[in-house]
Amino acid sequence: MQKTKGVFYDGLSSSPQSLEIILDKENSSIVFNIISENLSWKLDEILVEQTGSNVEIRSSAGKQLQSIKISDPEFILQLKKIRREKRLTGFYHRLLDLGFRTHAIIAICILAAIGIGYVLLLPWIAERAVVFIPDSYDNSIGTAFFERYIDYTSIDSVKTKALKQFASQLNLNNTKEIKFTVVRSKTVNAFALPDGNIIVFTGIIELMMDYDELAALIGHEVAHVNNRHSMKMMCRNLAGYFFLSAVLSDVNGIMAVIGDNIHTLQSLTYSRNFEHEADAEGLKMLVANKINPKGMSKLFKRLQAKYVDIVPEFLSSHPITENRIKFIDKTISGTKPLIIDHPKLHTIFLQVKGD
């Protein structure tokens, strides 16, 4: 029979009372003697809390906060053993008893699960969720942005008209009406809004040498609209943000901040995937219109040559240009698309350029 000395607090005063405590395995209880009165606590009616080498035993049966403090390692070992044998320790304590190494492994596994869920599962779910967002929502945010944006720019109405005419010659396979606007600016850029507004800066048009390059740019932007890339991006950004802050802020603030940064990096690669998709579909559009698909790589090479040091805006969130050109060349090589000359497109292209 295991025996040790302990200190008892009776829940009425803070005055310590020393006692002898016996572990009664047969009756599965601990027995002790207070002021010539024998007391016994059932093992299933006590809380055992260990910190360091000390153990505090508290009765969970009575209303009073009575406790016994012991520090005899042998007694503690026996007490824990018998409680485990009788399955009196909850799963929580069993998990705690697994030890540091197991805990570290659990931590790594949770982080890995979060990572996998975030990189693979979340984009997939977010993209499918876009189906449930009505098209009218794309239109209203796109139009709202366009109206606010266009006030601060100078529209070249002559070139805008020419560009519209140029696009009308092409079969764009578009899912919604596409509206073109040419804006006077040295910025080498063009972008598509979710409502089908495509804005092209004069800066990027000036660099182009032929109509196939302009057709490539249009094909690329229309692909963004057709695939609802903006909306997918928004869904994924929101979902990713909520997901990461939900799972990480539980641990601590720093993790949440790290999560946010990972998220920014991740959404960059994600937008690169969209650029790839837009390039690929743009190429298809060129081929379908019997225009030389090389127009796309020609355009990128020109952008690249012009900006050796600084990255033009059109390319910044886009895949590294070198890779993109390689990707396009690889897609084109081997195929022998039917290409014919388009004198009409050439004429309109010159009007768009303003030559």
Next chain:
Amino acid sequence: METLNTSEKKEYKLSFDGSGSEYFGIVIVNWLLTAITLGIYYPWAKANQLKYLYGATSLNDDRFAFHGTGKEMFKGFIKAIILFIVVYGIFFWLISMRMPVAAILFLYAAILGIIPIAIHGSYRYRMSRTSWRGIRFGYRGNRKELFINFFKWIFFTVITFGIYGAWLSINLRKYLLGNVRLGNMSLNYKGKGADYFVLNLKGYFLSIITLGIYIFWWQKNLFGYYINNLSAEKDGNEIKFKSTATAGDFFNLIMVNLLILVFTLGIGYAWVVTRSMNFLMNKIEMEGDIDLDSLAQTEDVYTDATGEDVGDMLNLDLVT
């Protein structure tokens, strides 16, 4: 056993002997359970972590104990959610009725009104569920009184463009700590709003002038102002609390904690907590003539954790 009768008069020792690796296990296991249950386990996780941190803190070699349960906190959690749903429900209803100004005013008033009630509830719950040597802590503040005072202080703070904020902090601290007791021993705080204002003003400007280096002295002063004005009283006897922390101590604490967090990508959080607890307990000295063997049980049990959970949702760090 030798711990008997060691708590002689005028001998007090606060210490923290929790270990980072033990606490790490607790944080990770609770994280796992919270993740698996999609967050429902959160109240239990919080109770488990508090239990460990309290249990690892001791006064004269006897541990503090936290008796709160996940179940109590879960009930509070549900009540807190319902409260927020009602508040936001009214807010959006007002918006839909095209009364945006009324909606925003209502939201501000509701949240401001919730804060003192949450503080009160949180203190009552946390104190009532904490004990030392089987003697319960207690909070005897009056909710209505705190509510009225709080609004008075907020009003002064607004009309003085925030300057009264220093007085608000100190008044609040005075009221809250002054109503805390451990059995028949009660706490007392005697800070002054004006001193606190000057302390912060000085800290702010010197930190700017010294490019942030003064922050550690500022921290030391703030901690000192908290601890050195604190005392306990029982039957005419007194214990005074004293901070022994230096600016160098704070530099060491803050910088090393930062390095741990950065280099472990946040996983070292458990060690940061145990280091900080250890620091706090080691830097507080107690002097006086209260016989800690003579405390008597005076407080009732209080199990409503709503205040605690509302505080969590508003991200208030209520009880420190």
